[in-house]
Amino acid sequence: MPQRRKGSSTVSQINGQHRRTLGRWVNSRGNLEPKKFVLPREAQAAQFANQLLERLWEQVERQWARRQEEAGRAAQSVHFDQLPPGTVHHDASTLKPQWTPDTLELAEAARKGQTAASIARRPDETTIQYTQRIGRLRQGYPAITAIAADETAQAQGQEKITQASKNYLSVANALHRSAVPEAGPLSMHGQMLYPALEAYATWATAKNPNEGGRKEAERARRLKQSLRDMDLGLLDGTAIEEAARYWQARPVARTHASRRKPRPISLNTVDHQLKTLRRFLRWLARSEAYRWRMPEHAIESTQVPLTMIRTAEETARLARGPQTFSVEHLAVIWRHASDSERLMIALALNAAMAPAELCGLRWDEIEGGTIKRIRRKSGVYAEFALWPETLQGLAWWERIRGRQGELVLTTQAGGPFDRQRISNMWGKLRERIGGTGGDEVQWWLPFKHVRKTAAHLVRQAADGEIAGVFLSHGQPVRDDELSDLYSRRPFDKVAKALAKVRHRLDPVFEGVDAFTSTQVGGRGPRSRETA
Numbered sequence: 001m002p003q004r005r006k007g008s009s010t011v012s013q014i015n016g017q018h019r020r021t022l023g024r025w026v027n028s029r030g031n032l033e034p035k036k037f038v039l040p041r042e043a044q045a046a047q048f049a050n051q052l053l054e055r056l057w058e059q060v061e062r063q064w065a066r067r068q069e070e071a072g073r074a075a076q077s078v079h080f081d082q083l084p085p086g087t088v089h090h091d092a093s094t095l096k097p098q099w100t101p102d103t104l105e106l107a108e109a110a111r112k113g114q115t116a117a118s119i120a121r122r123p124d125e126t127t128i129q130y131t132q133r134i135g136r137l138r139q140g141y142p143a144i145t146a147i148a149a150d151e152t153a154q155a156q157g158q159e160k161i162t163q164a165s166k167n168y169l170s171v172a173n174a175l176h177r178s179a180v181p182e183a184g185p186l187s188m189h190g191q192m193l194y195p196a197l198e199a200y201a202t203w204a205t206a207k208n209p210n211e212g213g214r215k216e217a218e219r220a221r222r223l224k225q226s227l228r229d230m231d232l233g234l235l236d237g238t239a240i241e242e243a244a245r246y247w248q249a250r251p252v253a254r255t256h257a258s259r260r261k262p263r264p265i266s267l268n269t270v271d272h273q274l275k276t277l278r279r280f281l282r283w284l285a286r287s288e289a290y291r292w293r294m295p296e297h298a299i300e301s302t303q304v305p306l307t308m309i310r311t312a313e314e315t316a317r318l319a320r321g322p323q324t325f326s327v328e329h330l331a332v333i334w335r336h337a338s339d340s341e342r343l344m345i346a347l348a349l350n351a352a353m354a355p356a357e358l359c360g361l362r363w364d365e366i367e368g369g370t371i372k373r374i375r376r377k378s379g380v381y382a383e384f385a386l387w388p389e390t391l392q393g394l395a396w397w398e399r400i401r402g403r404q405g406e407l408v409l410t411t412q413a414g415g416p417f418d419r420q421r422i423s424n425m426w427g428k429l430r431e432r433i434g435g436t437g438g439d440e441v442q443w444w445l446p447f448k449h450v451r452k453t454a455a456h457l458v459r460q461a462a463d464g465e466i467a468g469v470f471l472s473h474g475q476p477v478r479d480d481e482l483s484d485l486y487s488r489r490p491f492d493k494v495a496k497a498l499a500k501v502r503h504r505l506d507p508v509f510e511g512v513d514a515f516t517s518t519q520v521g522g523r524g525p526r527s528r529e530t531a
Helices: 043-076 101-111 127-140 151-179 193-207 211-225 237-248 256-260 267-286 312-320 327-336 339-351 355-360 388-401 419-434 448-461 464-470 491-504
Strands: 009-014 017-026 032-038 116-119 145-148 370-375 380-385
Touching: 017 043, 032 101, 043 101, 101 116, 101 127, 116 127, 127 145, 127 151, 127 237, 145 151, 193 211, 193 267, 211 267, 211 355, 237 267, 327 339, 327 419, 339 355, 339 388, 339 419, 339 448, 339 491, 355 419, 380 464, 380 491, 448 464, 448 491, 464 491
Parallel strands: 116 145
Antiparallel strands: 009 017, 017 032, 370 380
16 A cells, blocks of 8 residues: 655554554653554554544544633633742643543544444543543544443433432523523523434424435434433533534445445535534524423534545546436446346336436326426426336336325335335345355445446437436526526426437347246346347
């Protein structure tokens, strides 16, 4: 692995062993010296471990700076001539960040490429102190998830802290009312954050019972990763800012794919989680059930420019443009897919459907050889002239599954499809092509990239405006906001472009007898030669 510089530190390879010097620590002799880490031998694993260490050290520096700033403010209020004799005053500006015993426990996991560290309880540590230490590590250093090795002690500590908080708040409210009788309570009388998040998730699902509402509820519950359960009276600007920093640090994704190959959450996930955080805060401030006031500048503290947290690799990928499948790759996918998978692929290519659009497609939106629908995300009307393969697939699905309600894609029990089902289908197809884990399919992309591939092909067959109409974008003509008010979108041009795209995809569909199976999960013969 090539050397990588970060200040004066380097990643080096000595006798096949990757090493990294990063930060300083106090050794067993009490001396402050540079800290050296031994990384995994495999180059890719060493690179990932190095990234984890760098991210963790950045958080160590940030927390150190914050503590020094707080110490500086406290020192300004002290008259040093009043200190006891022998007291030594240290200038906070001369101190530099260093690894502590706690952060070294996290660093030990990071150097191994592990995204979680098991934190043991110290012999002289109470359950409350142990729980507080776990909480500080989770909040201050989200690059590595701190996990309590003694879950029983942590649970006991949480229970004691919650009860103590309620007692303190009760006493504080009594003192406050005695001094200012007309004032309201200082806190929410024990109303906690996690139940409020659950209430918001329930509200979001009820407001939008479709896929969008379910995803918003999932993201709301995922906010618990960045916020500890607390009395709502303690949900102040600092807690909100720390939650935003957690997502800005891009913790490791908790997906099946990330278990095999750990990676940080995507920029889209960061954006979605911060938007959900803002929507939750606004909902909480408006809700009559919670007397919580929005701290000043709370919304601004959650707005993070994504360009600041984009990696060099992601920036280079932007220069290459969106990732798409080649016609050759589509041919391989179509040949190995089951008939139900082929239907989804045909709809994605022919009608610009990502998982959300597939899950929401209705029978009454299919009129003869055309799909006429309003895209839920943008609220924009669109028309798609269907190819023979798409019509054949829809007729096959209706024959096999029947019409079980308004939605086209339904389960055997009549329930609606969701994104997870489509994601699972796509993962199984990859394994079918490339073996266990699909590791041999290096060109594989998520299912949503089939829609991006279709847009790329339409743009090549026509132009950017027609591609925007095909994608149901809100303003395909960027320099004319009123064009949709005075004219109808050129769906005839979209149909002509789709005809050209279908001709270009001849190698994908030729030689495959699709939609011949007698069950939803079945597969017909791969080609006419093998039929």
